[in-house]
Amino acid sequence: xxxxxxxxxSVLLPAASISLFVKDxxxxxxxxxxxxxxxxxxxxxxxxxxxxxxxxxYYASHPSPDLVMVETLEITDGFAGRLEILGxxxxxxxxxVVVGPINDVYLYRKLIDMGVSDYLVKPLTRDVLxxxxxxxxxxxxxxxxxxxxxxxxxxxxxxxxxxxxxxxDVSANVLQQKTIILDAAGGWSYLxxxxxxxxxxxxxxxxxxxxxxxxxxxxxxxIPAGDKLSFLGTGAEPLMEDSIPAESFELIVNRLMQTYPVxxxxxxxxxxxxxxxxxxxxxxxxxxxxxxxxSLRSTRGLLQEAKSIRGDKEDGLHIVLNQKGIGSGFEVxxxxxxxxxxxxxxxxxxxxxxxxxxxxxxxxxxxxxxxSADILAAVKKFMEEKIGLSLERAAVTTDGGQKSGLxxxxxxxxxxx
Numbered sequence: 001x002x003x004x005x006x007x008x009x010s011v012l013l014p015a016a017s018i019s020l021f022v023k024d025x026x027x028x029x030x031x032x033x034x035x036x037x038x039x040x041x042x043x044x045x046x047x048x049x050x051x052x053x054x055x056x057x058y059y060a061s062h063p064s065p066d067l068v069m070v071e072t073l074e075i076t077d078g079f080a081g082r083l084e085i086l087g088x089x090x091x092x093x094x095x096x097v098v099v100g101p102i103n104d105v106y107l108y109r110k111l112i113d114m115g116v117s118d119y120l121v122k123p124l125t126r127d128v129l130x131x132x133x134x135x136x137x138x139x140x141x142x143x144x145x146x147x148x149x150x151x152x153x154x155x156x157x158x159x160x161x162x163x164x165x166x167x168x169d170v171s172a173n174v175l176q177q178k179t180i181i182l183d184a185a186g187g188w189s190y191l192x193x194x195x196x197x198x199x200x201x202x203x204x205x206x207x208x209x210x211x212x213x214x215x216x217x218x219x220x221x222x223i224p225a226g227d228k229l230s231f232l233g234t235g236a237e238p239l240m241e242d243s244i245p246a247e248s249f250e251l252i253v254n255r256l257m258q259t260y261p262v263x264x265x266x267x268x269x270x271x272x273x274x275x276x277x278x279x280x281x282x283x284x285x286x287x288x289x290x291x292x293x294x295s296l297r298s299t300r301g302l303l304q305e306a307k308s309i310r311g312d313k314e315d316g317l318h319i320v321l322n323q324k325g326i327g328s329g330f331e332v333x334x335x336x337x338x339x340x341x342x343x344x345x346x347x348x349x350x351x352x353x354x355x356x357x358x359x360x361x362x363x364x365x366x367x368x369x370x371x372s373a374d375i376l377a378a379v380k381k382f383m384e385e386k387i388g389l390s391l392e393r394a395a396v397t398t399d400g401g402q403k404s405g406l407x408x409x410x411x412x413x414x415x416x417x
Contacts, residue, residue, distance in 0.1 A: 064090035172229035185269025196363030
């Protein structure tokens, strides 16, 4: 029922389609306003002055959307029957939301049991619609609690890839979250080597597998690096080959988020369109800098651009100061960063070449290297306080299968008749 009062997500939603068959003018206006919401920039919203009968007639000869909302003025056994017919006209992956006239717990439970995603009662505000639609579209990608974490450097050589590996290490081996890391650099990626594994595929092949229903071929491209940690074994493409389009890379991310509660993307070598896409969509963005003036100036510019891409919101943007101490006497102090450059790092990592060098040379996680306890403790605290991960709130994993639509329950009833 419509007790949702806030948006389910503050990031760009995946490409999807929503159709509303409603007569209430307030609902139509609220839905129309979502077309101007940056989070729904890739969501196609169609609004029809109609009801369940209109939806049945339309989808008898047209493809169904990802989500359909129908309004009814009365809830009777006859309406339930019409919902079953609508389910028969829609794809199994289509989700359904019903808007009704009364707030009735028994009715709500009955509709949910039939396979309806949600039952809402008028009046419906823009925020309620945004929250319900966002929740459903996000759940279609897998676990609604999955976190997409992107790492991007203010400039080259600041240690973005190393930070990506460190975050995945702490997430999986310290906080016990089922985690996967992937690199968007194509043939320039050395993720497989750093993780102590083999390069088995390229991004083009992974994108094709992501769009197919062959679970086994996709699974073979994922390499385990521990009980909770895996990585995508890409990097086999030629160095001078063009990257895949941003839409194809998003297919990969979508598929991974069906199975992994934590997905970490290294954007240090990514194409610009992929960077923009993931920066807009990620739950958390790590902007990596060193304490040099040139790097920090670039950080300030990148922070503003990332904020603009994310709808002028700073939520989820984190500055990481890496390699502190590498240029002792020539570094910008944290006080000067805050006053002159308006930059305040949320995570500071000291320059420890022996520890990081040993990790890279041996192909071992930093948590397996002697002397890394202080670094791990600092990153663990950051991920608990800023990212929301912890041992006590270990995310629930999914089975990795394709999400069935919420109208699937209706279709099953039809098939049994």
